[in-house]
Amino acid sequence: MKEFITRTITAFFLIIAAYFWIRFVPGHYFSIILFLLISAGAYELLKLSKPGSHSKIIIFVNGLIIALSFTFGKPDLPLAIMIVIVLTGLFFLFSTTGKEKLDTFVRDIGIHFLIVFYLYIPLYFVFELKKMGPNYLFFLIFVIAVGDSAAYFIGSAIGKHKIYQVASPRKSLEGLIAAIVFAAFSGWLALLIFPVTAPVKIWIAILTGGIIGLFSQLSDPVESLFKRAAGQKDSSSILPGHGGILDRLDSYIFCAPVLFYLVRYLWA
Numbered sequence: 001m002k003e004f005i006t007r008t009i010t011a012f013f014l015i016i017a018a019y020f021w022i023r024f025v026p027g028h029y030f031s032i033i034l035f036l037l038i039s040a041g042a043y044e045l046l047k048l049s050k051p052g053s054h055s056k057i058i059i060f061v062n063g064l065i066i067a068l069s070f071t072f073g074k075p076d077l078p079l080a081i082m083i084v085i086v087l088t089g090l091f092f093l094f095s096t097t098g099k100e101k102l103d104t105f106v107r108d109i110g111i112h113f114l115i116v117f118y119l120y121i122p123l124y125f126v127f128e129l130k131k132m133g134p135n136y137l138f139f140l141i142f143v144i145a146v147g148d149s150a151a152y153f154i155g156s157a158i159g160k161h162k163i164y165q166v167a168s169p170r171k172s173l174e175g176l177i178a179a180i181v182f183a184a185f186s187g188w189l190a191l192l193i194f195p196v197t198a199p200v201k202i203w204i205a206i207l208t209g210g211i212i213g214l215f216s217q218l219s220d221p222v223e224s225l226f227k228r229a230a231g232q233k234d235s236s237s238i239l240p241g242h243g244g245i246l247d248r249l250d251s252y253i254f255c256a257p258v259l260f261y262l263v264r265y266l267w268a
Contacts, residue, residue, distance in 0.1 A: 007241030014239070014248070018141070022134045031071040031127050038123050039063055041246040042115045044235040048226045049115075051108040058091045059115055066120040070127050077121070088112050123249060125256040132263065135194035140212065140259050142190040144251050147183030147213035148220075154178035167221035167228060176217050183213025200267050208262050212255050219254035223247070 021033060039060055046059065062084040069080035092109050096102055129136040155175025164171050187209020188202055223246060227235060234243030242248060 010239055010241045014242070022130065022137050027131065028071060030130055031067060034124070034127055035063065035067045037245060037249070038067075038119055040238075041123075041235070041244070041249050042119050044244045044246045045115055045119065045226060046111070048230040048232060048235060049111045050230070051104070051111045055091055055095070058087060059112060062087060062112075062116045063120040066116065066124060070124040084116055085113075088116075118253065119249075122253050122257045125260045126252060128260050129256060129263075133196060135196050136259070136263065138194040139187070139190045139196070140252070140255060142194065143183050143186050143209045143212045144216045144255060146186035147179040147209075147216050148251065150182035151175035151179035151217060164221040164224075167224040171217070171221065176214075179217050180210050180213040183216070184210030187212070198267060204266055208259070208266065211262065212259060215254040215258050216251040219251050223250035223253070 021030065025033065042059060042063060043056065046056065065080050065083050065087075066077075069077060088109065091112075092105065096105055126137065129140065151171070152175065155170070155172045155178065159170075159172025159174040161173040162169060162171070163173050163176060184206045187205040187207075190209070191200055191205045223235075227233065235246035236244030238244050239248065
């Protein structure tokens with residue numbers, strides 16, 4: 001009961017903070033906060049991965065390059081990615097000085113690139129959705145929340161066919177189906193609660209919700225693999241009852257870019 005109360009109180013303040021951040025914080029300031037949140041998640045992932053040779057500074061500089069490419073005008077990702085590759089390569093070129101570091105070079109440089117490509121790039125599509133309008137983000141949050149809740153309650157009640165034995169042993173096929181179905185219909189409901197400027201057909205909203213529900217249930221177990229590999233339950237304990245920043249961002253890693261491209265090509 002105590003854990004449930006702690007989790008509920010934390011969730012309440014997170015919801016209030018997220019609402020004011022999305023609704024009222026203007027573009028560049030929104031981007032700064034987003035960068036700090038992703039960087040906190042990147043730091044947690046770095047600790048979970050435990051590279052033999054690493055530099056927090058070069059990772060955050062690379063993240064900043066990605067952030068700037070999204071923040072000012074249209075994302076010039078090819079250029080940003082090239083700069084990230086060059087900077088990371090130069091860091092390892094001059095920091096790999098002994099055989100011990102050479103033995104872990106492939107793993108370590110892979111972790112550096114992973115953090116940038118797995119976290120900073122997909123999560124910065126949150127900023128792209130914000131530029132479209134706050135309600136696109138509220139749509140995303142609402143659909144993910146409904147889908148996750150359906151997966152939890154229905155999976156707990158009738159789930160028998162486990163699908164992610166290593167990553168998430170409690171997740172079931174029944175919960176996955178429930179998440180897709182409930183998220184699909186919540187897509188239509190979300191548009192009624194959070195209307196957007198462009199007219200969207202009901203079937204498109206339902207299809208979008210279902211796709212988001214599916215990718216949310218895929219994104220979370222992938223993040224869980226990092227924690228399982230490190231022998232940790234949560235990415236950190238910074239949020240009482242909810243784990244770390246990465247634990248709160250995990251569903252959006254896949255879902256934010258998916259919604260962005262669905263809106264661009266399906267809703268248009």
